[in-house]
Every structure is written in structure tokens, then in C-alpha cells.
Amino acid sequence: xxxxxxxxxxxxxxxxxxxxxxxxxxxxxxxxxxxxxxxxxxxxxxxxxxxxxxxxxxxxxxxxxxxxxxxxxxxxxxxxxxxxxxxxxxxxxxxxxxxxxxxxxxxxxxxxxxxxxxxxxxxxxxxxxxxxxxxxxxxxxxxxxxxxxxxxxxxxxxxxxxxxxxxxxxxxxxxxxxxxxxxxxxxxxxxxxxxxxxxxxxxxxxxxxxxxxxxxxxxxxxxxxxxxxxxxxxxxxxxxxxxxxxxxxxxxxxxxxxxxxxxxxxxxxxxxxxxxxxxxxxxxxxxxxxxxxxxxxxxxxxxxxxxxxxxxxxxxxxxxxxxxxxxxxxxxxxxx
Amino acid sequence: xxxxxxxxxxxxxxxxxxxxxxxxxxxxxxxxxxxxxxxxxxxxxxxxxxxxxxxxxxxxxxxxxxxxxxxxxxxxxxxxxxxxxxxxxxxxxxxxxxxxxxxxxxxxxxxxxxxxxxxxxxxxxxxxxxxxxxxxxxxxxxxxxxxxxxxxxxxxxxxxxxxxxxxxxxxxxxxxxxxxxxxxxxxxxxxxxxxxxxxxxxxxxxxxxxxxxxxxxxxxxxxxxxxxxxxxxxxxxxxxxxxxxxxxxxxxxxxxxxxxxxxxxxxxxxxxxxxxxxxxxxxxxxxxxxxxxxxxxxxx
Numbered sequence: 001x002x003x004x005x006x007x008x009x010x011x012x013x014x015x016x017x018x019x020x021x022x023x024x025x026x027x028x029x030x031x032x033x034x035x036x037x038x039x040x041x042x043x044x045x046x047x048x049x050x051x052x053x054x055x056x057x058x059x060x061x062x063x064x065x066x067x068x069x070x071x072x073x074x075x076x077x078x079x080x081x082x083x084x085x086x087x088x089x090x091x092x093x094x095x096x097x098x099x100x101x102x103x104x105x106x107x108x109x110x111x112x113x114x115x116x117x118x119x120x121x122x123x124x125x126x127x128x129x130x131x132x133x134x135x136x137x138x139x140x141x142x143x144x145x146x147x148x149x150x151x152x153x154x155x156x157x158x159x160x161x162x163x164x165x166x167x168x169x170x171x172x173x174x175x176x177x178x179x180x181x182x183x184x185x186x187x188x189x190x191x192x193x194x195x196x197x198x199x200x201x202x203x204x205x206x207x208x209x210x211x212x213x214x215x216x217x218x219x220x221x222x223x224x225x226x227x228x229x230x231x232x233x234x235x236x237x238x239x240x241x242x243x244x245x246x247x248x249x250x251x252x253x254x255x256x257x258x259x260x261x262x263x264x265x266x267x268x269x270x271x272x273x274x275x276x277x278x279x280x281x282x283x284x285x286x287x288x289x290x291x292x293x294x295x296x297x298x299x300x301x302x303x304x305x306x307x308x309x310x311x312x313x314x315x316x317x318x319x320x321x322x323x324x325x326x327x328x329x330x331x332x333x334x335x336x
Numbered sequence: 337x338x339x340x341x342x343x344x345x346x347x348x349x350x351x352x353x354x355x356x357x358x359x360x361x362x363x364x365x366x367x368x369x370x371x372x373x374x375x376x377x378x379x380x381x382x383x384x385x386x387x388x389x390x391x392x393x394x395x396x397x398x399x400x401x402x403x404x405x406x407x408x409x410x411x412x413x414x415x416x417x418x419x420x421x422x423x424x425x426x427x428x429x430x431x432x433x434x435x436x437x438x439x440x441x442x443x444x445x446x447x448x449x450x451x452x453x454x455x456x457x458x459x460x461x462x463x464x465x466x467x468x469x470x471x472x473x474x475x476x477x478x479x480x481x482x483x484x485x486x487x488x489x490x491x492x493x494x495x496x497x498x499x500x501x502x503x504x505x506x507x508x509x510x511x512x513x514x515x516x517x518x519x520x521x522x523x524x525x526x527x528x529x530x531x532x533x534x535x536x537x538x539x540x541x542x543x544x545x546x547x548x549x550x551x552x553x554x555x556x557x558x559x560x561x562x563x564x565x566x567x568x569x570x571x572x573x574x575x576x577x578x579x580x581x582x583x584x585x586x587x588x589x590x591x592x593x594x595x596x597x598x599x600x601x602x603x604x605x606x607x608x609x610x611x612x613x614x615x616x617x618x619x620x621x622x623x624x625x626x627x628x629x630x631x632x633x634x635x636x
Contacts (some may be wrong), residue, residue: 007390050338052543053543072542073539074545074546078543079543079544082536082540086534088537088541088555090558095472099541102554103544147544148543148544267352
């Protein structure tokens with residue numbers, strides 16, 4: 001099967017900055033693909049390269065097997081949902097949604113019907129006569145989505161589409177986006193700096209740093225088996241332990257990552273079991289976070305954090321505790 | 337001082353009233369008031385025999401506007417203003433577009449300097465300079481001759497209506513000077529309007545399949561329209577009211593401004609002068625109403 005989007009050694013320079021540095025990746029058809037990374041990591045530039053707003057300095061990009069290098073945006077069968085939606089203020093919601101069809105020369109009655117259908121799909125029936133300025137942020141987001149989807153693109157590009165929404169709305173939209181993607185079967189390429197969003201929505205996540213993809217894989221793999229300290233730190237929080245610390249506590253002599261939720265604290269009568277490692281440390285801080293409590297432990301200079309279910313134990317700052325983790329909770333990383 | 341601050345803090349309305357009062361009074365009395373006085377004058381009429389203004393309500397002064405020579409003056413002025421406006425919009429658009437979209441840093445400073453600098457020098461000096469440029473012995477005739485285009489220039493000047501004995505005694509000359517003098521007033525609002533069109537609207541349009549030409553027609557132009565309208569208000573109304581340029585450069589047939597100048601001066605016919613000045617106001621009113629109906633202000 002041809003890939004929906006394929007990057008072959010793609011590089012994009014802006015002056016001396018390498019915004020995208022030798023990226024090679026294939027995105028499968030019908031995949032919900034997330035590009036995750038801090039700002040300036042090259043993920044948005046990659047999205048703009050697919051849309052055609054940028055052209056690669058070197059390398060090739062193909063969309064559904066066809067070389068798209070040098071092709072302007074209006075000749076590509078992909079559509080974008082912009083970060084700030086970019087709805088045209090001088091048109092009604094209906095005209096905004098029907099814009100792509102109007103450009104294609106679809107007859108007025110037909111395109112109005114299609115626009116209505118698209119608005120129904122994003123639960124904005126009856127909004128077609130309003131102006132974008134009269135809508136809330138969440139509604140504008142839906143209009144932007146409808147405006148892109150009405151063109152039946154082969155690939156839908158989403159540039160931090162939920163960034164401007166408040167938490168409740170964001171969670172709701174995450175669910176709806178995922179549902180829409182399943183329903184339509186279109187390839188979604190989603191750019192975000194929110195790791196929770198990427199993990200919960202995507203089939204596959206690519207982690208960007210300094211213009212390169214440092215790791216790509218399904219969310220569980222990214223989370224469970226981070227290949228580098230950067231990934232371990234950026235995706236969820238993680239305890240990164242030095243080769244010395246790891247070795248002296250029974251682990252391999254390598255940089256290892258240990259997720260905070262994998263650490264448990266022993267109380268009075270509990271014993272260390274055979275497949276567990278353990279260490280002693282002093283509690284330096286306790287942060288109550290509702291459902292969870294985060295405990296910061298200082299183990300002879302190595303700072304570790306552990307998340308425990310809120311009500312589990314009576315702990316105090318300054319207390320010395322023995323804490324344990326399962327042997328297989330340790331993830332060996334390729335580099336620091 | 338403390339007491340005053342407290343007063344303004346507790347009653348924000350007092351501060352607003354104090355700050356806005358004087359300028360509002362100025363606008364209300366000096367601007368609107370004198371305009372109303374002018375409007376009132378236009379409903380009086382001049383007694384032809386005695387040369388005395390009869391202070392009685394009449395529409396006969398407005399009736400005089402419909403005499404053929406006066407209608408011609410109005411028609412000639414409106415036509416000139418329209419052509420000047422359209423031409424300056426066409427010339428200004430690419431300049432403003434370049435300045436808004438592409439010029440950065442020093443280039444942008446240079447743009448502002450180039451557009452504004454002509455406004456720093458005296459209007460009269462510029463108009464007289466143009467008279468010399470356009471004169472029969474001027475640089476244009478000389479350059480056209482040197483380039484072997486003297487025939488073209490002569491052919492242009494023999495055209496009916498717009499021609500004349502030389503550029504400085506023809507409507508072509510009047511038009512060129514109007515265009516030169518008012519062009520900055522079109523460029524600046526247009527540039528400001530284009531500056532406010534975010535780049536991602538253009539990208540969104542391209543993303544939805546529009547070629548650059550389609551994007552220009554369906555996104556950029558409609559969003560820049562308020563700027564075009566603002567600019568055209570300047571170029572149109574300034575041309576409608578100007579009486580110096582057509583007096584210095586052009587033929588002897590008068591524009592509205594000149595008619596008003598003569599009527600209120602030597603002729604002493606204030607009512608008819610007043611009636612004449614109402615014409616540009618009406619035209620602008622109609623123009624703005626039409627622009628609004630065409631949706632020119634929807635993007636504001």
C-alpha cells in the first residue's frame with residue numbers, strides 16, 4: 001500500500017537555521033499521526049511542508065505516491081485546520097465552509113448543501129448565516145474543521161487545533177476528532193506540543209527535537225520505552241538515572257528511565273520481593289494533586305519523583321523511606 | 337491634586353466629559369454649526385437686479401444648479417474626481433501591497449519616506465513645479481521630442497475634450513497633477529488595510545485550492561476594500577473641492593471649487609456658492625451608502 005505521506009531525507013533551512021533536518025518518515029493511509037515536540041522543534045514546519053506552504057531545501061515529499069516537491073498548496077489534495085482557524089471574516093460561516101467548493105466551481109445549490117452537511121457533521125447545524133466573529137473559539141474550531149473536511153482531502157493537517165481552547169472543551173474535541181477520523185477514514189496529521197493530547201489521540205507519534213525525529217512509534221511504545229533522555233523527559237515525566245546509580249541498585253550500567261508511577265514506597269511490615277529493586281532516600285517534598293500525590297525523594301544526591309494514589313500512605317517531609325520498583329520497570333536508553 | 341484624582345476615580349464620567357467636552361464643542365459649533373449655516377445660506381437667493389441676498393426660504397438657488405453650464409461644471413468635476421480616484425487606486429495597490437507584504441526594516445522606512453516626503457513640501461510649489469514640467473517648453477515635451485515621441489504627444493493633445501495647446505493647458509495635465517498630489521492619500525490607508533490581512537488567510541485560501549489570482553479576488557481585495565474606500569474618500573473629495581490645481585494647470589472651463597470661489601467672491605452670490613458646496617457632500621453621501629451596501633465595510 002502506498003503511504004499517505006512520505007518524507008525522504010527532507011531538510012528545510014531558514015537562513016542558517018535548520019528547521020527540519022534530514023527527516024525520513026512514512027505516514028500510513030488512514031492513520032492518526034501526531035507530531036509532538038517543543039516549540040521550534042520543526043514539527044510545524046513539517047506540517048507546512050506537507051501543505052505546500054514551504055518547500056524543502058533538499059529531499060523529497062510524496063503524497064499518496066506522487067512527488068509533491070515543488071507543488072503549490074492549491075494543487076495538493078490536502079487541507080489544513082489552522083492554529084487560529086484563519087476563517088475569512090468577510091464571509092458567513094456557510095460561505096467559509098463552501099469556499100473550497102466555490103473555488104472548484106461547484107454550483108451554488110450543491111455547495112451550499114455540502115456545506116450544510118459538513119456543518120451538521122461538526123454539530124453546527126443552522127450556523128451557516130452567522131459571521132465568524134459571532135462564534136466562540138470552540139465553534140470557530142469546528143467551522144475550520146468543516147471547511148477543510150468538506151473538500152474530502154486525502155490528508156487532513158491539524159496545526160495545534162486545540163491549543164486555544166479551555167481544558168473541558170479540549171477534552172471533548174479530542175474525543176470528537178478521534179471519532180471523526182475513525183468515521184471518515186482520512187489520514188490525520190496532527191501537530192501538538194501537548195504530550196497528553198498526542199498519546200491519547202494518535203495511532204502513532206513522532207517526537208521532534210531540533211529539527212529531527214528522535215523517536216516514532218505507537219503511544220504506548222513511546223511512553224513505555226523512551227529511547228533517549230529527551231523523550232523520557234518530554235513524554236510524561238520520568239526519572240532519569242545515571243549508569244552508576246542504575247548499576248549500584250541492580251540495574252544495567254546505562255542511562256535508564258523509570259516512570260514515577262512505577263515507584264512505590266515501603267511501609268513498616270512490607271518486604272522487598274525477589275523481582276524488585278530498592279533504594280533508600282529522604283522525602284524532600286510532597287505535592288498533593290487531587291487523585292495523586294507526587295513525592296520527591298532524594299536518594300544520596302539522585303532526585304527521584306514518585307506518584308502515589310492520594311490516600312495510600314501517611315508520609316511526611318524529611319522522613320527517610322525505602323522505595324521499590326519492579327525490575328522490568330527500568331528502561332535502558334540509547335543515550336543520555 | 338489628590339482631590340481631583342479622587343473625583344476622577346470615583347466618577348470616571350467626569351474625566352471623560354472633561355477630556356471630550358472641548359473637542360466635541362469645537363466639532364459641534366465650529367464644524368457642524370458652520371456647515372448648517374452654509375446649508376441655510378443655500379436656501380436663500382440672490383436678487384438679480386439689486387444684487388442683494390433675499391433671506392427667504394426658496395429652492396430656486398438649487399434650481400440654478402440645473403442650468404446647463406452649472407451642470408457641466410458638476411459633471412466635469414465628478415468625472416475628474418472619479419478618474420483620479422480610480423487611477424490612483426490602480427497605481428497605489430501594487431505599491432501598498434508590496435509595502436504591506438514584503439517590505440521589512442529599511443525598505444519599509446524607505447517606503448514611508450518616499451510616500452510622505454512629497455507631503456512635506458508646499459502644495460503650491462508642487463503645483464507650479466508641475467506647470468513647468470507640463471509646459472510646452474517643459475521637460476516632458478523636450479524628453480518626448482528627444483525620444484522621437486513628439487508626434488505621440490501632439491496626437492494626444494489634439495484629442496477632443498482632454499487635449500489642449502500643451503499639457504499644462506489640458507485636462508490631461510490637470511489629471512496628472514491631481515493624481516500626483518493625492519496619490520499618498522490613497523497609498524497610506526490602502527497599505528494599512530493590507531497590513532491587517534493576516535498571512536494565514538492567504539495560506540488558508542491557497543490550502544482550499546485557490547490560485548493566487550483567485551485568492552486576490554476573493555480574499556485580499558474584499559479585505560482591502562475598506563482601505564480602498566478610505567483612500568477614495570480622500571482622493572475623491574479632495575479633487576471635488578480643489579480650486580487651485582485646475583486654475584493653475586488646465587483650460588479655462590471651471591471645476592466646482594473654482595465656481596464656488598468666484599461665486600462667493602466677485603459675484604457675491606453666497607447662496608449659489610453654498611448650493612454648489614452641497615453637491616460634493618451629497619455625492620460623497622451617496623457614494624458611502626453604495627459602498628456600504630456593496631459590503632465594503634463588512635470586514636471592519
